[in-house]
Amino acid sequence: MTRKPIFWLILLLLSISGILFAVRYFGQAFPLVSLDLRMNHQQAMDNARQLAKENGWGTLQFQQAASFQLDSTTQHYVELEAGGNDAFRQMLKGDFYSPYTWVVRHFQEGEKHEVRLRFTPAGEFYGFTEQLPEDEPGAVLTVEAARAMAETVATDKWGTDLNAYQQIESSKETRPGGRVDHTFVYERPNPKINQEIKQGHYRLTLVI
Numbered sequence: 001m002t003r004k005p006i007f008w009l010i011l012l013l014l015s016i017s018g019i020l021f022a023v024r025y026f027g028q029a030f031p032l033v034s035l036d037l038r039m040n041h042q043q044a045m046d047n048a049r050q051l052a053k054e055n056g057w058g059t060l061q062f063q064q065a066a067s068f069q070l071d072s073t074t075q076h077y078v079e080l081e082a083g084g085n086d087a088f089r090q091m092l093k094g095d096f097y098s099p100y101t102w103v104v105r106h107f108q109e110g111e112k113h114e115v116r117l118r119f120t121p122a123g124e125f126y127g128f129t130e131q132l133p134e135d136e137p138g139a140v141l142t143v144e145a146a147r148a149m150a151e152t153v154a155t156d157k158w159g160t161d162l163n164a165y166q167q168i169e170s171s172k173e174t175r176p177g178g179r180v181d182h183t184f185v186y187e188r189p190n191p192k193i194n195q196e197i198k199q200g201h202y203r204l205t206l207v208i
Helices: 005-029 041-055 072-081 085-093 143-157
Strands: 063-070 100-107 114-119 125-131 166-174 180-188 202-207
Touching: 041 063, 041 100, 041 114, 041 125, 072 085, 143 166, 143 180, 143 202
Parallel strands: none
Antiparallel strands: 063 100, 100 114, 114 125, 166 180, 180 202
């Protein structure tokens, strides 16, 4: 059968149809993004090292690992629930959230104490988390004192405009070493991720 011209003609037509279909719908299925990528791998590690030193984050001796990551969970939510590919592209153009970030990890093998620092593709500092061992001692602050400290650092040191947010959640957890960790979640009423259907909120989390 494969020697008959009709077979190859049909195969050729199917191939052409597949190519035309892919060209027509590729942009919808896999939207291309344009990023202002002004920070490279080495710059991310250098900036992270300097910030950790200035702020006393992590341990004195550490290894570094850096990667450029996409928050695929947020991408899938926006594309499936909050407006589709166009809404995700608009998010990339805005200043409220960066799905793409450089993530630099400071760690030591076998140690639970580590730091992760994030930067936008343009090289702006975008936040950090410091993971401490469960049994490491620390402050035992009231909710009010912890919130005041977290908000002061966020506004005075990192320039966060908390007036644009509303606190929606708070929690605390007492660790085995006696330390009390506090988490505060804030939500931005406006704008929504998708302004047309008024769906999707931007949130900010502070942990102390």
